[in-house]
Amino acid sequence: MLAIDWKFWKSYLKTSAARSITIRMLERVAALRELFKAKQGKYPSADISSGELIRAVRLQQSEEDCVVDMCTQIEAGKSKENLSEGMEKAPSEHSSLVGLNDAADEFFDVPEPTDYDQSTDGWDSNYAPEVYSQDTRQTKLSTAAVFVKKLHDLAVQKRGYMDLQDMTKEDGICCSYGNTLPKDPTCTLPCSWTAAEPSTFLIRGENYLEDCKKFKAKGTLMQMVAADWLRSDKREDDLGGRLGGIVQKYAAQGGPEFFFIVNIQVPGSTTYSLALYYMMNTPVEDLPLLYNFINGDDAYRNSRFKLIPYISKGSWIVKQSVGKKACLIGQALEINYFRGKNYLELGIDIGSSTVARGVVSLVLGYLNNLVIEMAFLIQANTEEELPEYLLGTCRLNHLDASKSITVKV
Incomplete structure (x- = not known):
């Protein structure tokens, strides 16, 4: 599980940089997931080499066609059961994708550019030159991100889940100025x-x-x-x-x-x-x-x-x-x-x-x-x-x- 909350770093990150770093973090988590799946299944008694770990990361490229098909089905209004059937038809070497639809999993997609603060200030390129470089894998990764977003939307509809950020936006009240912070003479009540x-x-x-x-x-x-x-x-x-x-x-x-x-x-x-x-x-x-x-x-x-x-x-x-x-x-x-x-x-x-x-x-x-x-x-x-x-x-x-x-x- 990977939780990313940029908080005050948003002031220093450009939109493209924040998305790029987030995607790279998610990519590594995906690689670890493939590693654990392989170690538990195909290679129960053998250590996984670094080459196989790289192969797990590159699975994203070969999975692009499958992901596009799944997104098309969701956008056309297909049911969750049809989505599962389509995933089961994928090649066996991509079987780990089926786990994405497990009820026990929660997915949080890479935020769209509008989710970040549009700031004109950025890090100096001398400190992080790779942050602003164009990643040739961006298109393929963004396609996978759309797929995960669709799955997350299904989870929202099924469980009535509400994002914490949405709750923060909706919990605003018409303030009674002077009464928003409680008084506690005993000094025992937090905040x-x-x-x-x-x-x-x-x-x-x-x-x-x-x-x-x-x-x-x-x-x-x-x-x-x-x-x-x-x-x-x-x-x-x-x-x-x-x-x-x-x-x-x-x-x-x-x-x-x-x-x-x-x-x-x-x-x-x-x-x-x-x-x-x-x-x-x-x-x-x-x-x-x-x-x-x-x-x-x-x-x-x-x-x-x-x-x-x-x-x-x-x-x-x-x-x-x-x-x-x-x-x-x-x-x-x-x-x-x-x-x-x-x-x-x-x-x-x-x-x-x-x-x-x-x-x-x-x-x-x-x-x-x-x-x-x-x-x-x-x-x-x-x-x-x-x-x-x-x-x-x-x-x-x-x-x-x-x-x-x-x-x-």
Whole structure:
């Protein structure tokens, strides 16, 4: 059994290259199958030579006529029983093809070109020259691929089987923004969130300009009230302004609540969005530093918004790589700001940095092994602004990309 899932490699593979590599992998699996059949049947006590293995691979060429006949029968609406009879009439040396119709077998055909992302970026030919070479066997192999696809379609009709990719496309829901990622204060539920302990993070003290000392935070200005874990085929911006979400529900009530939303966007063939919602009841005008940030220009905001990361559970290497050092996100990544009546949303575009995009794309597959804690704050640079205070914290428990919710328009 061979499972192929290109995932993030799709961004680097041309359509022709992805199909070529997939076909070559399937070709080798077919060769192994012929090898095991021969070893079990014709040659029970003798070792199979490499020449015979090559012969098994080349069986594809002599089987072309049989495959074309089978495809013609299927396309003409013949029954599965007629297909089996036609296969039984094939020469005995091709008897392994009969196994393709066994009920116990599942077949997944090489995807058509439209199944791959049409990307203009490809690998440098210096690294993989054979990837772009024209394979003279392509026509024969594609004919066999059509045959396997027809058999797979029959299996779909018989068993009511549905491809995982089709399920992913159909499980989209009209999101109730703010409720797609569950809260779990016990920190035991996988793929959930809760607020992190503020004392985990160090912030600038009242006399920081003189002694450069930092102290453990004692609390947060805002309360984390919701989180979203979304996936889409495009970047999802301004979640706070969408109808049906938690922000607009409070806005309709006309209360004093103000929301601060951090929307971390991870691009790729599928774009993931992790949105964290923080709320406060205190008037913004009573907090000069926050007020200036909310109403300032993008340059001012980029120079002040700060993130403190912490991996509380994960491998030693990951913990050491991330550390707990605060960083000004706007100095490294592009941040898009969306201002509403009762909210400010920060869309942090991970794709704006080649390095960050590569690292996060690789990390996505390991999120379910990590517990990530973060704190957000506005950096205090003057004596009047000190001491610093945390806007909010979060703890993300074993996030799983497969459990993200598809945004359906």
